[in-house]
Amino acid sequence: MSDAELTKEQQILRAMRKTLGSIVKDAAPRDGEPSPLSEATVENIRMCFGLIASREAELAEALGLSRNERPFYSDEEPNAKVLQFSPTSGKKPN
Template sequence: MSEESAKEREILMVMRKVLAAIVKDTAPEHKALQHPLSEQTIQDIRACFGLITAREKELAELAGRIATERPYFTDEAPAATTVSISSIGRIEGQKEK
């Protein structure tokens, strides 16, 4: 990845975080309350997220990476399981020689 595309990726990431923070900070506490942002502003923010996502995908493809980066929760179960090397090759119930 070139220095220029790395910088662009960093800018896109910061823009995504700032937009998400604005949405979070302006969201009403209860669904019964009206959102302080106009419907047009909300649509514009969604369009910005879409453009950011599209450009991030393009940069990933140009770099030869599959664009599978997705957010995850820290308490989410990992996709892979770690196995101890010492447990490999031993059948349960079999004694070591």
């Protein structure tokens, strides 16, 4: 889904998620160094990510979108094959 197809709320949530992710990445401690963020700040960031994910799920459900969708090429062979099984008569072969 492109940015043009997203609602304003979805665009805001996406920008917030990306910005928070960048902050966490930039503030991540290097080898052996202590984290510059307090435990309270880390917990608040986790809560923000949780709220963003929850609201994105609500919006996706309201729009009838699956949260498990992944991009693919239209000429790409699907990974899964659908198999049709016919019911058996219940008799075991001799």
